[in-house]
Amino acid sequence: MDAIAAIGGSRPLKAEEFARRAYNYALNPARNPLKETLDQCESVAKTPPLLGGFNDVPWHKLRDAEVHAWAKAGWSWIVNDAEHSQWEGWYGREQNAVLARYGILPVQRLAREARSEHGDAFQLGARATMRPYGTTYEEAERYFRAINFPVPGQATPDDRGGYPVRDGERTMMFTPDELRGTETETQGWIQFETKEYIIDIEIRDRVLDLMAAQGRNKACGFVGPFDAILREGDLPEVNDAVNALFRTAAERGIHTGRVVGHGAMEDPQDIEDGMVEAIDNGARLICVHPLTSDMVFRGAYAMAEPFFRACKRCGF
Numbered sequence: 001m002d003a004i005a006a007i008g009g010s011r012p013l014k015a016e017e018f019a020r021r022a023y024n025y026a027l028n029p030a031r032n033p034l035k036e037t038l039d040q041c042e043s044v045a046k047t048p049p050l051l052g053g054f055n056d057v058p059w060h061k062l063r064d065a066e067v068h069a070w071a072k073a074g075w076s077w078i079v080n081d082a083e084h085s086q087w088e089g090w091y092g093r094e095q096n097a098v099l100a101r102y103g104i105l106p107v108q109r110l111a112r113e114a115r116s117e118h119g120d121a122f123q124l125g126a127r128a129t130m131r132p133y134g135t136t137y138e139e140a141e142r143y144f145r146a147i148n149f150p151v152p153g154q155a156t157p158d159d160r161g162g163y164p165v166r167d168g169e170r171t172m173m174f175t176p177d178e179l180r181g182t183e184t185e186t187q188g189w190i191q192f193e194t195k196e197y198i199i200d201i202e203i204r205d206r207v208l209d210l211m212a213a214q215g216r217n218k219a220c221g222f223v224g225p226f227d228a229i230l231r232e233g234d235l236p237e238v239n240d241a242v243n244a245l246f247r248t249a250a251e252r253g254i255h256t257g258r259v260v261g262h263g264a265m266e267d268p269q270d271i272e273d274g275m276v277e278a279i280d281n282g283a284r285l286i287c288v289h290p291l292t293s294d295m296v297f298r299g300a301y302a303m304a305e306p307f308f309r310a311c312k313r314c315g316f
Contacts, residue, residue: 003048003074006037008103012072021071021103027168029097032127032185034077034105038217044250049279049286052077052107052257056291058088059095070292071102077285078292079107083132096125107189118146118188119160128187130222135196137206144214147188149180188214192245192256193224195232199241205248212252220285221249221256243281250282257285265289 004010008017024031034050041047055078057066070078078099082090091099091106099106108126110117112133121129131143142158150159164172165182173182190211196203211219223245225238242258249256260274275286290298 001037001041001046001048003050006048006050007074007076011074013074018068018071018102022101025097025101025103029100029125029168030127030165030182030185031100032105032187033100033103035127035185035187035217037076038255044253044255044282044284047255047284049275049284050076052079052105052285052287054079054081054109054259054287054291056081056085056089056293058085059091060088062091062095062098064098066292066295067098067102067104069295071104075104077105077107077128079109079130079287080126081109083109083111091124091126093125100125100127115142115146115158116161118143120163122147122160122183122186123163123165127185128189128220130189130191132191132224133194133227134190134192134207135194135203137203137210140190140207140210143190144188144210144219147186148214149176149183152176187218187220189220189222191222191224192242193227195228195235198223198225198228198238198245199235204245208249208252208254211249211254216253217255219254221245221254222285222287223256223258223283225258226262243277246278246282255284257283257287259287259289261289 007013008020010017021033037050038047051074053075080089080091089109091108096106105128106126107128107130108121109130109132110121118129118131129147134140145156145158146160148160149162150156162176162179164174165179166172167182173179190207192198192204197207198204211221223242225242228238229235246256258278260278261271265271265274278286
């Protein structure tokens with residue numbers, strides 16, 4: 001499977017692919033389209049890269065046409081950022097349903113203080129949540145308890161709470177067995193964006209082992225080197241440590257990714273080269289650095305280019 005096959009066989013997407021995605025969502029609103037792709041691949045090495053981005057469009061401003069455009073262009077996952085965008089980035093049932101019908105995985109990023117909110121985000125249709133700024137193994141443990149139902153008789157204060165979810169006919173899953181049987185495709189995404197998680201090999205590897213123990217493709221990692229540098233100052237070893245993290249995670253069957261590009265790295269060739277480096281080292285969840293609200297300007301600017309080139313050729 002290559003990157004084009006992973007999104008339906010063509011780019012831009014065709015109407016038939018949109019219909020297939022909507023049909024599959026109608027049959028199973030609890031599906032996770034990105035995890036389905038990961039599950040089809042026997043190893044991280046054979047998994048094609050999947051494109052994603054961070055969404056700063058407020059939940060009450062989201063338009064169906066925008067999500068259609070993201071999917072048509074080849075996006076597979078979107079992080080709705082309720083950490084930095086606060087309540088505006090906390091997506092609800094209707095907004096997550098729009099994303100899911102178009103085959104885009106809605107990942108709900110929450111503040112570092114969040115606990116029970118991670119499990120509740122699944123009730124609103126997110127199929128993955130993202131936990132930022134971890135520095136200890138224990139934080140990762142508590143996070144994974146918060147997104148998993150308790151083992152009967154062994155519940156802890158951190159475990160996900162029970163609340164019925166609905167199937168494709170809007171039938172409520174009321175019993176514990178029905179609930180567990182429906183909520184099998186949720187994921188926990190850990191952010192590696194501190195020195196402890198990126199550079200401290202002992203803590204890094206313990207967290208990766210915990211992620212692998214969640215089950216096949218139930219946990220993903222996402223690297224934020226910007227925050228590590230912001231917290232610690234210039235760390236020349238960060239890039240090598242990030243690439244080592246990708247390789248180590250891939251050996252454990254864990255899919256990881258990162259943002260490629262920044263304000264001082266806008267040249268498309270440099271960004272492409274950075275993506276190649278990340279992919280070669282085992283990253284598969286590749287993220288562009290512009291936010292979703294930037295797409296409007298970037299598209300408008302590209303569309304205006306022929307006009308201003310024509311004006312220049314005509315002496316204006």
